Amino acid sequence: MADINIQRKKNAPSPWLLVLLAVAALAAGAYFFLRPDPADEPAPPAVTSAAGALPDTVGIRAAPAADSLAAADALPADSLAPVASARRAHGPLPETVGLPAEADGAAQLAAQAATSPAAPNYVRAGLQRLTAVLVALADRDDLRDAATAEQRDNLTSATSRLDEPTASLRPGLVAAAGLVRAMQQKAYPELEGPATDLVRLAGQLSGRSATAAEQRQNQQFFTQAAAAVRVLSEPAR
Helix, strand or coil: CCCCCCCCCCCCCCHHHHHHHHHHHHHHHHHHHHCCCHHHCCCCCCCCCCCCCCHHHCCCCCCCCHHHHHHHHCCCCCCCCCHHHHHHHHCCCHHHCCCCHHHHHHHHHHHHHCCCCCCCCHHHHHHHHHHHHHHHHHCCCCCCCHHHHHHHHHHHHHCCCCCCCCCCCHHHHHHHHHHHHHHHHHHCHHHHHHHHHHHHHHHHCCCCCCCHHHHHHHHHHHHHHHHHHHHHCCCCC
């Protein structure tokens, strides 16, 4: 009987294995062809002040924006902040750097007086500046006495409601002139004539600025008041 050579038939690979290999090949191709180019990725955000300054910027002072400088240089006419607050917000005028606080206030008062008297709230803003400077001067040791304290209280009382649009400004103007004369009588005999003239001028003011004549009177009052304050800011002789 002849021998029959029987060979075992090899099993064909599973179709699922082929499918998995095909899927893996497609995924790899998709990854290499579709992955984002590093050059197209957005730059990382700049480090903010919360995270700290960059090492190469330590010690470098950022320049203020032009709009911020413009806003700081423009003092609103209806500002009711005292002179000290205005100095903190805007800094002293260039010509007052290095001067005592009283001289700084006198220079700023003169600058305020030189603005247009027709501007809205010219009198209100000027009176507030003048009040702040005079009150500071009245607290000086060489000017403090009963008469000065009385006039100081009159001024603070007359200007306590300047933030109200309907408040009368004339009482504050008259009280400011009275305080100037009280301090002049205390230690500045050479200022007698200007102080007396300032009191007379204050009595003629209406506290309004509706007409050109009123505007001229208001500007004259604040100009003369600034000149008197400049003298009062110097040491008494």
